[in-house]
Amino acid sequence: MRRPAHIRFFLLLFLASFACLRAAAAPQSASTYGPLPVFELHSGFWINLHHTLYHEARQLTAAATASEKGGKSSAPVMKTSPDAKPTLTSAEQKIWDEAVAYYAANFASKDPLFTTELIQLKNQLGDFEDCDELSGRNRRFCDAGLQPKLAQVLEAAAPVYRAHLWPDHDRANRRWIQRVSPLVIEQGVGISERLADIYDTHWPRQKIRVDLSAYANSSGAYTTVDPLRVTIASLDPRNQGPEALEVLFHEASHGIAEPVQEAIIRECRQRDKAIPRDLWHALIFYTTGEVIRPILASSDVAPASHSGSVPGGGYTPYAVREGLYARGWKDYLDVLQRFWQPYLDGRATFSDAIARMVSSL
Ligand SMILES: [Zn+2]
Incomplete structure (x- = not known):
């Protein structure tokens, strides 16, 4: 029941966006692109509402902690993008505040990546993205099996979110998908095969589900397994531009490495x-960066002026750009360059490279 709407979404997306986007570059028909390989990208209502409430609840608890410590406190009121000016009625504000308070009390202290309860909830909300309710009150198959109080909170907050934030969030998600899709179509299969080869494994036969959400976790993206699903924050500055491709494959690597x-x-x-x-995490950052680097450096899709690009058409991988090696992974970068890079270049075996890295640390 999910798929038909999803296919419609892609058809619309391709017809509306890629046709225009690509027509400017090359006189090809939109159908050249077909559906995306490797990934299945979603922009789902409930999963976005959930992460937005989680995000605001975290802000609320951080503000409360700061004010307890005598710092500056600012109570969050539904505000996301700088140009968004939500004008909530007092009734809407009350409903929204109650939902945020519920999330603050029940979820804000929990990590979406490591808490089974939050992982299951996120997956359930993804599965029911085409439903306009979660309790099955009007349509039995829309009973998501949530705790009644939680279903009630989400259903109450839904019209407020739909009226004020969802249009912007959905647009940001679709814009992200629209920008990364040409690269996935051109390079996705090749990159997935190369990464699976490097990690001595197989890429999943089924496309990997990726949920675009205005907000995700503090890292801006996270991946949960069984089932393998990726969540990426479309508003996070770290995930923008051609770097989106690296984020996509880095997250997917969590599931295969x-x-x-x-x-x-x-x-x-x-x-x-x-x-x-x-x-292990430093290794998948390094590997994805090195596999993606030559592709983005030579790609005409990557705008040269973007932060991830360097003069002369180069590309700076995520871990370098965000200073991850500099913040405690310096030794790892050293062994990766000395022992893992030769493996990537075909001059060492997988087990030798790992053995040398481990013995040098
Ligand atoms: Zn990661």
Whole structure:
């Protein structure tokens, strides 16, 4: 029941956007692009409402903590983009505030990436994105099986969100999809095969579901497994421009790079060493960056003036641009360059590269 609306969404998207976008570059028909390979990109109402409430609840609790400590406090009132001027009636404001308060009391202290309750809720809301209710009151198949109080909070907040923020959020999501899609269509299969090859595994046969949401978690994107699903914040400045492609494949790598983590653990066990914290994560940042770098450097889709691009058409990978190596991963970058890069270049084996990295740390 999800798919037909989804296909309609893509048809509209391709016809409306890619036709114009690509017609300027090359006289090709829109159908050349077909559906996206590798990923299935969504802009769903409930998942966006959920992350927006979570985002505002986090702001509310942070403001409360700051005021307890004597710092500046500012109670959040539904505001997102600088040009958005929501004018809520007092009744709407009351409903919205109650929903944010519910999220503050129940979810704000929990991590969407590590809390089973939040992972399941996010997945359920994604599954029911085409429903205009969650309790099954009007349509039985729209019973999402949520706790009655939570379903009530979300259903009450829905019309307020739909009237004031959702149009902007949905537009931002679709704009993000529209910008990244030409690169995914051109390069997606090749990148997925290369990454699976590097990680000594297979790319999932099914397309990976990616939910675009105005907000996600503090990292701006996160991935949960079983089922493998990616959530990306479309308003996050770190995810914009051609870098979107790297974010997409970095997140997907969370779902497929298990053999690397297993190999690191095996090597550590053999050497009776502590497992280097986040080495696996640094490795997938490094690898995605290095696989994407030549593609974006030579791509005519990447605007040269963007922050991720450097003069001369180069591309700065996410972990470098966001200073991740500089903030505690300097040793990791060193071993990745010395021992993992030769593997990427075909001059070392997977197990040798991992063994050398682990023994050097
Ligand atoms: Zn990551």
